[in-house]
Amino acid sequence: MIIDESIQFGDKKLLLAAAFPEEKVAEKRAVGFKDLTPLLLQVGKSWKSSDTGNLLAESIERAQISCVVSDGGNNLRKAAKSLNIKHIQDVNHKFSLIIRDVLEKDETFGRYTKEPAAMRAKLSMSKQFRIVPPNQSG
Numbered sequence: 001m002i003i004d005e006s007i008q009f010g011d012k013k014l015l016l017a018a019a020f021p022e023e024k025v026a027e028k029r030a031v032g033f034k035d036l037t038p039l040l041l042q043v044g045k046s047w048k049s050s051d052t053g054n055l056l057a058e059s060i061e062r063a064q065i066s067c068v069v070s071d072g073g074n075n076l077r078k079a080a081k082s083l084n085i086k087h088i089q090d091v092n093h094k095f096s097l098i099i100r101d102v103l104e105k106d107e108t109f110g111r112y113t114k115e116p117a118a119m120r121a122k123l124s125m126s127k128q129f130r131i132v133p134p135n136q137s138g
Contacts, residue, residue: 001039001060002090003070003079005047015042017056022066049078056083072097
């Protein structure tokens with residue numbers, strides 16, 4: 001199962017849970033959107049681990065879920081733990097944390113991340129808004 005808590009929309013956040021069959025992993029290919037079965041989509045002001053765990057418990061058959069993949073957020077990890085389901089941190093967030101730990105004190109990398117942010121701020125309301133670099137998240 002994949003769980004994610006969205007960025008904030010006003011004072012609300014989305015919580016999404018989707019499942020995919022384990023045999024898709026054995027096919028040694030990326031899991032695609034068509035492989036996913038939506039389990040839960042909820043809107044709330046916040047997603048504490050107890051609230052998330054309770055919603056998941058109502059939405060899934062725990063015996064059919066072998067693991068949870070999500071970012072390293074405490075609330076999602078604790079929700080998986082409360083359901084006695086193994087948590088695996090998603091590779092994107094894991095690599096971002098490794099890169100941050102290795103490069104956070106590197107001056108060149110610091111400029112690499114700050115200069116696009118400054119360019120975004122300068123160009124976002126100009127006629128060149130179409131060439132604004134994407135936000136770097138990690």
